[in-house]
Amino acid sequence: MKRQDYDLAKILKYENVAWFSDGIVRILDRRYYPAEERYVDCKTHLEVAAAIRDMVTQSAGPYTAAGMGMTLAAFNNRELKGDELMAVLEDAGEALSTARPTTTSRMRVVTKGCLEAAKNADKDGREPYQAIFDRTIDSLNRRYKVMQIVGDNLASLFKEDSVIMTQCYGETVVGTMLRAANRMGIKPKFVVPETRPFLQGAKLTASVIHEMGFELKLISDNMAAWAISHYGVNLFTSAADTITTDGYVVNKVGTLQIAILAKHFGVPYYVTGIPDDVAINDVxxxxxxxxxxxxxxxxxxxxxxxxxxxxxxxITPPELVTGYVTDRGILMLDELKEYKKEKTEFY
Known part of the structure; x- marks a missing residue:
């Protein structure tokens, strides 16, 4: 299996997102990176859930952490068999899935997949914890591969003279769009709001952009209007924690205000991600x-x-969104409901 984290920045390498080894889940603490390379070592799935809740990891990092947390729960209870083990894993899945409420539905997809892996482990002679670990790595590889398609589609909008404003930290799509731009031989410039209160834009997005060889300007969150109007920003993009089938974008607070500014200044806003089969009232x-x-x-x-x-x-309403950049192309609002008719296996 070729790992899909090749040519990506350090923070996107699998071992630096969340990794199970020798009874510990180790997570790079993004609250301190890059000033300090500090890791949180979790010895129980509840400690993994706490790390997710406390934003040791965020963006797409919790999906990997949840899978590794399920691995840890199975490892710590490896003396249990059958229904007893499954009961423990179901409890662990609920604790991990609900660590942060807005992403609960997606996290449950991850933990349910881990439960299925544990149930089927004996079919090929693996221990349940090994089956969950393998499933988590497969999921990571699949997600990175799918997000490379998204990154390619986003990069197709870039030009050599593009000045692109980001928002928060879009995890894999930040790396994959840059990998695509490098492959295309173009070097757009970036404007990166810092993202208070944890500075994910400054610490994470800016680090990835810089490490992968692109020019950027870091701004404080209250400079967005100035940067759009004076620095030549001609595209705004963000990832999304949820893209609903009715076109709403749920993302890090601050996305809405930049989308409003982009609309005012005539700058297109393209959101990236995999649409969810959910309505905005359910978020x-x-x-x-x-x-x-x-x-x-x-x-x-x-x-x-x-x-x-x-x-x-x-929550950013659909009238502020120019297009939805997915693994099936750049979709318009009226195409979102059709997306789920052909399911993408993502988590």
Whole structure:
């Protein structure tokens, strides 16, 4: 099996997303990267769930972490057999799937796949934990391969003089669109908002873009209008935690305001991802601890008593979206409902 993380930045290498070995799931702590290369070692699936909840990993990282967490749960209970083991794994799957509410439906696809792998492990003589691990690696490889198609489709919109604004950290599609651009021999420029409060844009997106050989300008989140109007931005793109069949984009909070700005300045907005078979009314927006707003990297930035509010995601309506970049091409709104008629195996 050829690994699909070739020629990608360090943070996108499989072992640096989440990796099970010798009874531990090791996750690169993205809250500190790249200033520090710090890993969180999880010895139980509950510790993996906590790492997901605490944003040690985010974007698509939790899907891999969930698979590795299921591997760990099976390993830690390897003396159990049959229904007893499956009961433990079902509980583990629920804990991992619900670590962050907005992505629960996608995470359940991951953990249910792990349950099926465990059930069928004895057919080829593997231990259940090994079967889940193998399934997780297969899923990683499949997802990277599918996202390369998405990255290729997005890069088809780029020109040598393109100036592209990103939002937050789109995980695999950031690397695959850059890999596609390198293959095409073009070098567009990027404008990267920092993404408060954890600075995923500054720490992760900017690191990947720089490491893969492209020019970028990092801006604070409140500079987006200036950058679009003065720096020649001619394309805005983001990934999505959810693209609903009715065309709404659920993504890191701040996506909506940039989409509004893009519309105002006549800049097209292309969202990347795999549409979900879900309506917008079924999406649960996560509200995180307000302390993540009133402090930064452990330092309180407000007076005691000042209250914060932190919706982790916002919702961008379809009228602000130019096109939906998927593994089946760049789709328009009226094509999204047709997408699910031919299912993509992604997780």
């Amino acid at each position: 649960d927006i996560e509200f995180r601890n307000p302390n993540e707003i009133t402090s930064f990297m452990g330092l309180r930035t407000t007076l005691e008593g000042v209250e914060g509010i932190y919706p982790a995601f916002d």
